[in-house]
Amino acid sequence: MAVDYTVIVLYLAGMLAMGWWGMRRARSKAEFLVAGRRLGPWMYSGTMAAIVLGGASTIGGVGLGYTHGLSGAWMVFTIGLGLLALSVFFSARIARLRVYTVSEMLDLRYGGRAGVLSGVVMWGYTLMLAVTSTIAYATIFDVLFDVHRTLAIVIGGSIVVAYSTLGGMWSITLTDMVQFVVKTIGVLLLLLPIAVVKAGGFGAMRDELPGDYFEPLGIGGETIVTYVLIYTFGMLIGQDIWQRVFTARSDRVARWGGTVAGTYCLVYALAGAVIGTAAKVMYPNLPSADSAFATIVKDELPVGVRGLVLAAALAAVMSTSSGALIACATVANNDIWARLRGATAGAAGASGTSEADPHDEVRGNRAFILVMGVAVIGVSIAIDDVVQALTVAYNLLVAGLLVPILGGLLWRRGTGTGALAAVVAGGASVIGLMGHYGILATEPIYYGLLASLVVYVVGSLVTRPTDPVTLAAWRERVAGREAEAEVPVTA
Numbered sequence: 001m002a003v004d005y006t007v008i009v010l011y012l013a014g015m016l017a018m019g020w021w022g023m024r025r026a027r028s029k030a031e032f033l034v035a036g037r038r039l040g041p042w043m044y045s046g047t048m049a050a051i052v053l054g055g056a057s058t059i060g061g062v063g064l065g066y067t068h069g070l071s072g073a074w075m076v077f078t079i080g081l082g083l084l085a086l087s088v089f090f091s092a093r094i095a096r097l098r099v100y101t102v103s104e105m106l107d108l109r110y111g112g113r114a115g116v117l118s119g120v121v122m123w124g125y126t127l128m129l130a131v132t133s134t135i136a137y138a139t140i141f142d143v144l145f146d147v148h149r150t151l152a153i154v155i156g157g158s159i160v161v162a163y164s165t166l167g168g169m170w171s172i173t174l175t176d177m178v179q180f181v182v183k184t185i186g187v188l189l190l191l192l193p194i195a196v197v198k199a200g201g202f203g204a205m206r207d208e209l210p211g212d213y214f215e216p217l218g219i220g221g222e223t224i225v226t227y228v229l230i231y232t233f234g235m236l237i238g239q240d241i242w243q244r245v246f247t248a249r250s251d252r253v254a255r256w257g258g259t260v261a262g263t264y265c266l267v268y269a270l271a272g273a274v275i276g277t278a279a280k281v282m283y284p285n286l287p288s289a290d291s292a293f294a295t296i297v298k299d300e301l302p303v304g305v306r307g308l309v310l311a312a313a314l315a316a317v318m319s320t321s322s323g324a325l326i327a328c329a330t331v332a333n334n335d336i337w338a339r340l341r342g343a344t345a346g347a348a349g350a351s352g353t354s355e356a357d358p359h360d361e362v363r364g365n366r367a368f369i370l371v372m373g374v375a376v377i378g379v380s381i382a383i384d385d386v387v388q389a390l391t392v393a394y395n396l397l398v399a400g401l402l403v404p405i406l407g408g409l410l411w412r413r414g415t416g417t418g419a420l421a422a423v424v425a426g427g428a429s430v431i432g433l434m435g436h437y438g439i440l441a442t443e444p445i446y447y448g449l450l451a452s453l454v455v456y457v458v459g460s461l462v463t464r465p466t467d468p469v470t471l472a473a474w475r476e477r478v479a480g481r482e483a484e485a486e487v488p489v490t491a
Contacts (some may be wrong), residue, residue, distance in 0.1 A: 022167020065276020069213025082235025087258025098356025118337030186312025
């Protein structure tokens with residue numbers, strides 16, 4: 001394992017070096033939080049694919065393939081569909097808004113009526129997303145170094161917190177590009193063909209496994225619908241995803257670069273399912289489906305290649321973890337703390353776009369990443385059932401914010417009162433229904449979304465339309481006619 005350890009250590013050292021280099025570029029709030037809005041198509045596509053394809057997509061995707069066969073691709077497939085929908089239909093206007101958070105978008109659209117509450121919901125979602133990704137280090141470091149769960153979380157989490165705190169989005173962008181390349185080589189070009197060959201080829205896999213392992217809908221229609229509601233819709237509104245859209249240097253880059261990343265996700269989804277199916281042939285009686293990835297890597301790959309593929313797993317976890325961490329810190333600082341101290345109003349004016357605040361915004365955002373990072377590590381050590389925690393976060397996000405956000409983008413008659421009522425109704429409904437049906441049940445997200453939609457429409461229709469001045473400012477911003485000065489393209 002000495003060669004494999006060397007590969008891993010060099011990879012981790014490279015991540016820290018990228019953080020140090022990114023620190024030299026992050027001189028302003030825009031540079032630190034959204035990489036100066038400078039990313040070209042290649043960097044944008046790579047980093048967007050990196051953040052959405054995390055440990056759940058890699059280790060969990062292989063595990064679903066182990067359990068369900070090719071239809072296990074549906075979870076990651078719906079993530080790709082969500083990214084495609086975001087990129088094709090919404091990314092251009094999102095990029096033109098020139099804001100930093102989803103809540104700032106809601107403030108601009110509704111005149112400052114729904115931003116605070118939506119910020120709290122979004123903060124909870126991004127915090128739990130970061131926690132879930134951080135816990136995944138325990139699985140990978142256990143395979144690598146046979147270390148205790150707590151130590152694995154501290155080591156992996158500290159590295160991510162270090163490079164994210166140093167350079168913000170610039171560091172995360174640079175590390176994500178490396179992680180994207182490592183994942184592509186490790187999972188698609190090495191692990192996928194080796195797993196299929198070791199399993200005897202597709203013919204042998206068909207002979208060894210039941211026929212439903214090769215049925216496209218074998219995982220079940222209800223499960224697929226639930227994946228669409230949670231992951232496809234979650235891709236449309238998550239702060240971690242939107243913050244990457246804000247890094248695009250133009251709306252064209254956001255649209256086409258995101259389309260490329262979404263297509264890559266579809267390929268990655270199928271690859272994970274095929275690897276899991278091959279693992280089922282080789283190891284039919286594993287105690288846990290989630291151990292399929294680590295088992296096939298540890299037992300079937302040659303020295304050196306094994307280290308690279310494990311680095312790919314680390315890359316998948318780190319990209320999602322760092323993206324969720326900076327999103328969590330950005331929301332905590334700009335949407336919650338800034339409002340509590342009364343520094344910003346979040347109205348339809350220049351909220352989120354000024355670089356001339358009297359306090360040091362880079363230093364403040366850097367401090368929030370550090371604080372949130374320590375909190376994420378602490379929660380990751382303490383929490384047991386991450387699946388339930390993440391389910392709660394996604395249910396609250398989708399049920400509470402999907403309708404107000406898409407309504408604001410698509411329906412002119414939507415009002416701030418309707419949006420605020422929809423956040424409350426959707427969030428309260430999904431919490432109450434999870435208590436009744438169970439956290440992992442599908443009914444809460446169905447009924448929560450329905451409640452949010454009904455309340456949003458009725459609340460908007462029975463209240464006065466949004467102020468024409470606010471709507472006019474919104475239209476100007478969406479059209480890109482009222483924005484920050486463009487910065488030189490350097491990436």
